[in-house]
Amino acid sequence: MNDIFESLRSRISQINVIKQVGRIVELTGGTLKISGLSQGASLGDRVLIHSEGNQIGGEILRLSKTGVTVLQDGSGEGLAINDSVEIVGRAEIAPDNSWIGRIIDPFGKPIDGRPLMPGPTVRSLRGAPPAPASRRTLGERLETGTAVFNTLLPLVRGQRIGLFAGSGVGKSSLLGKFARGVNADVVVIALVGERGRELREFTERILGQQGMARAVVVTATSDQSPLVRRRCMWTAMAVAEHFRDQGLHVLLLADSITRFAEAHREVALAAGEQGNLRGFPPSTSHTIMSLAERAGPGAEGSGDITAVFTVLVAGSDMDEPVADILRGVLDGHVVMDRSIAERGRFPAIDLLRSVSRSLPDAANTDENALIAETRRLLGAYERAEMMIQAGLYATGSDPSVDAAIKVWSALDGFLAEDAPAGITDSFKRLDACLALARR
Ligand SMILES: Nc1ncnc2c1ncn2[C@@H]1O[C@H](COP(=O)(O)OP(=O)(O)OP(=O)(O)O)[C@@H](O)[C@H]1O
Ligand SMILES: [Mg+2]
Numbered sequence: 437m438n439d440i441f442e443s444l445r446s447r448i449s450q451i452n453v454i455k456q457v458g459r460i461v462e463l464t465g466g467t468l469k470i471s472g473l474s475q476g477a478s479l480g481d482r483v484l485i486h487s488e489g490n491q492i493g494g495e496i497l498r499l500s501k502t503g504v505t506v507l508q509d510g511s512g513e514g515l516a517i518n519d520s521v522e523i524v525g526r527a528e529i530a531p532d533n534s535w536i537g538r539i540i541d542p543f544g545k546p547i548d549g550r551p552l553m554p555g556p557t558v559r560s561l562r563g564a565p566p567a568p569a570s571r572r573t574l575g576e577r578l579e580t581g582t583a584v585f586n587t588l589l590p591l592v593r594g595q596r597i598g599l600f601a602g603s604g605v606g607k608s609s610l611l612g613k614f615a616r617g618v619n620a621d622v623v624v625i626a627l628v629g630e631r632g633r634e635l636r637e638f639t640e641r642i643l644g645q646q647g648m649a650r651a652v653v654v655t656a657t658s659d660q661s662p663l664v665r666r667r668c669m670w671t672a673m674a675v676a677e678h679f680r681d682q683g684l685h686v687l688l689l690a691d692s693i694t695r696f697a698e699a700h701r702e703v704a705l706a707a708g709e710q711g712n713l714r715g716f717p718p719s720t721s722h723t724i725m726s727l728a729e730r731a732g733p734g735a736e737g738s739g740d741i742t743a744v745f746t747v748l749v750a751g752s753d754m755d756e757p758v759a760d761i762l763r764g765v766l767d768g769h770v771v772m773d774r775s776i777a778e779r780g781r782f783p784a785i786d787l788l789r790s791v792s793r794s795l796p797d798a799a800n801t802d803e804n805a806l807i808a809e810t811r812r813l814l815g816a817y818e819r820a821e822m823m824i825q826a827g828l829y830a831t832g833s834d835p836s837v838d839a840a841i842k843v844w845s846a847l848d849g850f851l852a853e854d855a856p857a858g859i860t861d862s863f864k865r866l867d868a869c870l871a872l873a874r875r
Contacts (some may be wrong), residue, residue: 451790458521460485466706467497468506470521480527480562482543487519494521495663497707499850507706509661527561529671530554531652531678536622539639539653542667547655555593555678561670563677563730570735574767577798578742581617582783586862588807589770589790590798593843594733595683598693598762600747601772601784607746608634610772610783611689612642614744617649617854620687621739622679623647627655629665629695658695662702663710669696673730680739686703687742689733694748697724697758711821714757721761728765734860768792781852788814805865814847814871816840839873846872 468485473496481496483506492515498505506521529544529623532555539548546552575593585591601607615623625643627635635655639648652675656668669690676688676709690696700723701716709717731743745766747759763769770790777784788811796804817840823829831838848871855862 437826455522459504459692460515460517460519460521463515464515465514466507466512468494468508468512468515468521469716471503473504473521473523474501475500477523478526481523482525482527483521484524485515485519485521486655487515490514493661493663495703496523497703497873505707507663507703511665513624513766526558527667528558528668529561529674530556530558532556533679533682535651535652535675537648537652539635539655540671542654542656542664542671544671548784557678559674559678561667561674562726563674565726565729565732566735566738572733572736572740574733574794574797575740577794577859579617579619579855579858580614581855582613583862583865584783584785584787584851585856586855586859587803587866588787588810588851589785589792590793590794591768591792592798593742595767595792595794596728596743596745596765597768597770598745598759598766599770599772600749600759602749602774605772605774605777606782606784607639607748607772608691609642611646611691611744611746612638612647613783613854614687615643615647615689618687618742619685620742621650622676623651623687623689624672624676624679625651625653626669626688626690626696627653628668628690628692629656629658629699630691632657632659637740645734648811662699662706666696666703669693669727673727674741676741677730680741683737684739685742686739688744690743690745691747692748693724693727693762694758696727697761705822707820707870716757720757724761725765728762764819781848783852785851787811787851788818803863806863806870809867809870810847812836812868813840813843817844843869843873 456473456476458470460468464468477499478494479496479499483711485492485494492508494506495497496504496510497507498705508606532553538546541547575594578591578593580586580591599607639653654668654672656665676686679686697720700720704719705711709719711717731741733740747762749759768791771786772784773786816836820829820837849864850869
């Protein structure tokens, strides 16, 4: 009962009693100049433009004493000088524990047709990360539900990893596996810039009831304005922080950082920044890094945000700007390879190009030895693969390749396995694969 009152109180406190109304005075270069709103406006405020019976959203991009600059959702067609503009909300959100199991838009509105209450506390969408000195180090190893992440690429509490892959190689499917299988209290999922039909496919088929039961899904589809798509990622992060601050372990799954960066690029170019990093404006790095920095281990007394960010890389271009910026702030990266997906092995992880920086600390001596042996064998196989497949490799010419050939098929199968029985069992199964080489 108290919760309901708190929630109502929070909702009432967010209502603007005095409405400030501005007017459009200039429409040039894709943005709008508004007079009469400078007092009380803040950067990032949401506005509503009233134009001949239509209402169009927008956001404040620049502020000066003489006026504010607004980027409107959509093309702005039909807008006219003197149309009225009002501020409708700050760049804030009031998440609530009752949001678990729900699908929301970047403004905290439900899109699954059922009512949704805001929580008691309003949080900034662009909150600060925990102070570095108060932050815990990476935590204990997590059960992930998949053999490869239980062993060779361990995921620990508070770790931030990236999934780098081309389109259609299986990023979203792997996120779904994490949502169902990783040991966490709450899962927050940001779906930025997906096609409309993909939302249903993700929530119904990939996540399923089991995944939805502990998840909050925040979504903005590709047809929505860049402002809304960019906000989607910040809202998801603020929701994750809400749960983290209650001492919970949150798994944040962000699909994709590339779409977030592209949305930011559109907004920043409209605000007058120049694109330079292959079309991305300079603020892109800071925007991505400050987002990633908010995930990770919490301060003493709070929980942690373990995060998985997907990055779309064209071909295998890992130097592409978004991939390059993100790699610098992550504690691990997982590369997925189209040729592996094409031969039907999922998740299509290219193990030799993937690393988890939680190693070697996350595993004991015996486990680290198994991991090193696996990498050695897969490396030996990869170096000789063309020869082996062409039938040109003569058994006996290289003992490490002979050993690798014996284990390859078992290891390849292991990389695709689910791991319902846990980490210890996964290492036993890995050891059994490697034993084939010792025979
Ligand atoms: N574990 C799996 N088992 C079988 N098939 C899979 C698996 N994971 C992915 N696939 C296949 O790969 C296709 C693409 O997967 P998914 O949508 O996860 O890729 P994506 O990288 O997220 O794609 P996009 O770039 O379009 O978002 C699926 O439709 C399915 O055919
Ligand atoms: Mg996808």
